[in-house]
Amino acid sequence: MTEPFVNEISESEVAPDKPSAGAIRWARENLFSTFFNSVLSLLMLALIVVFVRGLLSYVFAEERLWNVIPRNMKLYWTEAYPVAEMTRTWVSLGIVLVLAGLSLAIWKVGGKTAPRQFGRTLTSIGITGLVVALLADAPSGIRVGAAAVGAVLFLAGQAVRMMAGERFTEETIHIRSVLLGILLIIGVIVWILPIETGTKTSLTIQGVLLIVSYLLGGVVLRVVSEGLARGVLVGLWLLSLPVVYLVVQRAPVTAGVPVMSVFLPSAVAFIVLGGGLLWWMSSGKAGEGGRLAAGVVVIAALGCWLVSMPMLVRFLLLALATFALAAPTFGGTGKAQKNIVIAWSVAVLITAYFMVMMQAETGLVGLQGEFIGGLNLTFLLAVSGLVISFPIGIMLALGRTSSMPIFRLLSTGYIETVRGVPLITVLFFGNLVINRFLPREVELDNIVKAIVAIALFSAAYLAENVRGGLQSIPKGQYEAAKAMGLSTVQMTVFITLPQALRSVIPAIVGQVISLFKDTSLVAIIGLADFLRVARDIVPNQPASLGSLQESLLFAMVIYWIFTFNVSRASLRLERKLGVGER
Amino acid sequence: MPGDKDIIISDGVKKWFGDFQALKGVTTNVKEGEVVVIIGPSGSGKSTFIRCINRLEVHQEGRIVVDGVELTNDLRNIEKIRSEVGMVFQQFNLFPHLTVMQNITLAPIWVRKHTRADAEETAMALLERVGIPEQADKFPGQLSGGQQQRVAIARSLAMEPRIMLFDEPTSALDPEMIKEVLDVMKELARSGMTMLVVTHEMGFAKEVADRVLFFDYGNIVEAGTPEHFFTNPQHDRTKLFLSQIL
Ligand SMILES: Nc1ncnc2c1ncn2[C@@H]1O[C@H](COP(=O)(O)OP(=O)(O)OP(=O)(O)O)[C@@H](O)[C@H]1O
Ligand SMILES: [Mg+2]
Numbered sequence: 001m002t003e004p005f006v007n008e009i010s011e012s013e014v015a016p017d018k019p020s021a022g023a024i025r026w027a028r029e030n031l032f033s034t035f036f037n038s039v040l041s042l043l044m045l046a047l048i049v050v051f052v053r054g055l056l057s058y059v060f061a062e063e064r065l066w067n068v069i070p071r072n073m074k075l076y077w078t079e080a081y082p083v084a085e086m087t088r089t090w091v092s093l094g095i096v097l098v099l100a101g102l103s104l105a106i107w108k109v110g111g112k113t114a115p116r117q118f119g120r121t122l123t124s125i126g127i128t129g130l131v132v133a134l135l136a137d138a139p140s141g142i143r144v145g146a147a148a149v150g151a152v153l154f155l156a157g158q159a160v161r162m163m164a165g166e167r168f169t170e171e172t173i174h175i176r177s178v179l180l181g182i183l184l185i186i187g188v189i190v191w192i193l194p195i196e197t198g199t200k201t202s203l204t205i206q207g208v209l210l211i212v213s214y215l216l217g218g219v220v221l222r223v224v225s226e227g228l229a230r231g232v233l234v235g236l237w238l239l240s241l242p243v244v245y246l247v248v249q250r251a252p253v254t255a256g257v258p259v260m261s262v263f264l265p266s267a268v269a270f271i272v273l274g275g276g277l278l279w280w281m282s283s284g285k286a287g288e289g290g291r292l293a294a295g296v297v298v299i300a301a302l303g304c305w306l307v308s309m310p311m312l313v314r315f316l317l318l319a320l321a322t323f324a325l326a327a328p329t330f331g332g333t334g335k336a337q338k339n340i341v342i343a344w345s346v347a348v349l350i351t352a353y354f355m356v357m358m359q360a361e362t363g364l365v366g367l368q369g370e371f372i373g374g375l376n377l378t379f380l381l382a383v384s385g386l387v388i389s390f391p392i393g394i395m396l397a398l399g400r401t402s403s404m405p406i407f408r409l410l411s412t413g414y415i416e417t418v419r420g421v422p423l424i425t426v427l428f429f430g431n432l433v434i435n436r437f438l439p440r441e442v443e444l445d446n447i448v449k450a451i452v453a454i455a456l457f458s459a460a461y462l463a464e465n466v467r468g469g470l471q472s473i474p475k476g477q478y479e480a481a482k483a484m485g486l487s488t489v490q491m492t493v494f495i496t497l498p499q500a501l502r503s504v505i506p507a508i509v510g511q512v513i514s515l516f517k518d519t520s521l522v523a524i525i526g527l528a529d530f531l532r533v534a535r536d537i538v539p540n541q542p543a544s545l546g547s548l549q550e551s552l553l554f555a556m557v558i559y560w561i562f563t564f565n566v567s568r569a570s571l572r573l574e575r576k577l578g579v580g581e582r
Numbered sequence: 583m584p585g586d587k588d589i590i591i592s593d594g595v596k597k598w599f600g601d602f603q604a605l606k607g608v609t610t611n612v613k614e615g616e617v618v619v620i621i622g623p624s625g626s627g628k629s630t631f632i633r634c635i636n637r638l639e640v641h642q643e644g645r646i647v648v649d650g651v652e653l654t655n656d657l658r659n660i661e662k663i664r665s666e667v668g669m670v671f672q673q674f675n676l677f678p679h680l681t682v683m684q685n686i687t688l689a690p691i692w693v694r695k696h697t698r699a700d701a702e703e704t705a706m707a708l709l710e711r712v713g714i715p716e717q718a719d720k721f722p723g724q725l726s727g728g729q730q731q732r733v734a735i736a737r738s739l740a741m742e743p744r745i746m747l748f749d750e751p752t753s754a755l756d757p758e759m760i761k762e763v764l765d766v767m768k769e770l771a772r773s774g775m776t777m778l779v780v781t782h783e784m785g786f787a788k789e790v791a792d793r794v795l796f797f798d799y800g801n802i803v804e805a806g807t808p809e810h811f812f813t814n815p816q817h818d819r820t821k822l823f824l825s826q827i828l
Pocket of ligand 1: 599602604622623624625626627628629630631
């Protein structure tokens with residue numbers, strides 16, 4: 001028999017948290033517990049003080065030209081986009097914010113936090129402000145301001161904890177009201193900064209849009225089921241990308257596009273013939289003939305890249321191949337059959353529509369070529385690169401782990417080749433070479449070529465990450481799936497791929513972050529992304545000469561804000577999916 | 583009670599892993615409704631044999647016929663047989679990213695093409711039968727080993743199989759959970775299911791087996807009723823094995 005065991009809870013865990021005494025005790029226990037520890041702590045504190053002081057004196061030095069940044073917001077945001085058409089970029093941002101607001105509500109982001117936590121955050125921001133005031137080698141106005149803000153926040157933090165009294169550990173504060181507060185503060189700051197009034201108004205409208213769509217999301221949840229709302233929202237997010245860039249910002253004119261002679265007939269033909277084929281294949285009665293037909297479609301989808309034909313047909317054939325592979329295993333009932341054919345028709349229409357938009361000339365006067373730039377371009381490259389690389393990367397990973405030698409060989413060859421060369425060379429030669437592989441009438445602009453290069457590059461890394469996830473799945477999972485009679489496609493879609501993707505979220509997020517930053521390499525093919533604007537274009541404005549340092553520091557902060565939020569979001573996602581871990 | 587029809591025919595089945603021969607001509611027939619317990623020392627080929635029956639392993643010589651369909655490389659035969667034959671593994675092999683309910687309904691929905699509502703109703707009935715209806719919305723990681731194995735049994739039964747294979751279903755369980763799983767299996771045996779069970783639980787064999795097969799070195803060394811085995815074993819190796827485990 002084992003000894004009786006008594007769980008001793010240390011006093012600090014149960015003792016009520018007295019605000020001031022807590023901090024002192026914490027310091028005594030953690031920083032100054034022994035002599036050696038105390039020396040180390042003091043040394044580290046001194047180093048931090050020196051470093052922060054240096055940084056602050058740099059930031060607040062007399063010669064810093066910080067007003068360059070608000071003055072050049074338009075350049076950072078959109079570079080050469082015509083000023084007269086700026087409404088289009090505001091609409092784009094609005095679309096994204098509306099979707100963001102709806103998503104926040106429908107995925108119930110936020111929840112509640114405890115006054116203790118909230119008060120602590122306020123207090124530490126307040127202390128930071130006081131430290132800045134104390135240490136900064138800055139004009140006295142700034143020091144007084146920082147001290148005042150710091151003191152107010154510090155006191156507010158303490159007040160929150162006092163007021164909550166006994167209930168300070170209960171989660172009673174809605175995070176959404178905190179976020180609303182932050183949004184209001186940002187609003188106030190926007191109106192203080194030296195920005196044009198028009199911009200201020202637009203930014204305010206965007207903020208209101210975010211709040212309204214959040215509220216709307218709450219209403220939506222009362223009307224439709226959560227699953228449906230989420231599904232529709234994911235679809236809208238995917239559609240928002242081409243809508244924003246191809247339709248809203250390019251203002252396409254379809255006059256020169258052979259809509260009636262090429263696009264419409266192809267789309268109709270694909271809907272009718274492809275739909276019929278899929279109807280038959282998903283009926284469950286196609287049997288061996290179905291497998292044969294799927295094979296033929298796959299061969300056609302790959303072979304069509306060898307002969308000259310409209311891009312639309314090639315893309316539709318690829319889509320049809322995907323559907324044909326899925327149809328036999330996911331069909332079988334009347335309802336499933338109908339859904340597959342409807343999904344197919346919608347997919348054809350959407351593909352055809354955006355292909356038309358892509359071939360259309362822009363209607364913006366006096367512009368051609370790459371008129372999208374700045375942060376706007378950086379987002380376009382990062383998001384579309386990511387979205388396109390995902391299916392390719394997953395295909396490559398499955399190919400590399402498949403039992404068919406030819407797929408294994410092709411995938412491995414591709415992955416190892418691409419991973420062996422720097423992105424900058426892929427961008428450079430991609431720009432020169434891609435057109436050789438395309439029919440003569442298709443002349444891709446540099447942005448599209450950059451997206452293709454980034455996507456193909458990133459797909460190789462993604463494939464390796466996913467492969468790692470696939471290999472970490474125990475053999476028993478495959479055996480159980482097979483023993484239940486699932487087909488290979490079903491096993492991949494329902495069992496192995498979801499688990500593989502889950503287990504490699506951290507790696508994929510790391511890759512997304514580096515993809516986001518690596519988009520800055522497109523400067524080599526002459527595109528004006530955010531970093532190039534910050535490094536090259538803004539500091540060369542007549543009124544902003546000599547502002548290279550400020551501009552680059554600003555760019556750093558912006559990159560950091562986005563990547564930091566991406567990694568925070570992924571932590572949340574990991575924690576949420578962790579529920580199902582074994 | 584077993585019927586007259588042979589639902590599994592295994593005729594001279596041989597299987598090699600590289601140079602190593604794991605099965606050396608296993609010949610036995612299983613009647614519909616029969617409960618066959620397979621025992622034998624570690625490495626004797628018990629798992630390999632029952633895994634050949636739903637083709638998780640591929641035999642190289644001999645013939646296996648399941649419910650009138652011979653196992654060949656033809657994909658359609660394999661998928662058909664796998665949906666007729668349920669299997670329960672030593673390590674449960676539940677899908678950790680799906681809830682208990684989703685684990686059970688996945689194959690009925692996508693292989694049998696049942697509607698979600700029907701599949702969920704059947705699943706609830708099966709969870710009642712294995713005694714854990716309240717766990718339907720949990721994830722496998724939140725259940726005890728015994729509960730997980732009962733979910734795995736329910737998951738197999740949801741496909742309405744005609745044959746159930748069990749590969750040491752209680753070997754990964756703590757002693758106090760073994761009984762709850764064996765009880766489910768006994769109930770299943772009495773309901774007339776055809777079962778092939780690899781196990782070291784001699785009590786189970788005594789109570790419900792119609793026939794016991796003793797495997798050693800890749801073949802059946804001795805076969806007979808439980809009474810025969812536990813009172814009057816013939817072969818020296820059987821005697822030795824039984825003396826070690828009883
Ligand atoms: N995939 C494999 N590759 C190579 N050898 C294998 C493989 N699977 C099994 N074997 C070998 O085949 C023999 C029979 O294995 P099997 O798993 O059928 O034994 P078993 O009777 O189930 O033993 P246990 O009671 O330990 O589970 C063993 O010697 C084993 O090492
Ligand atoms: Mg075994």
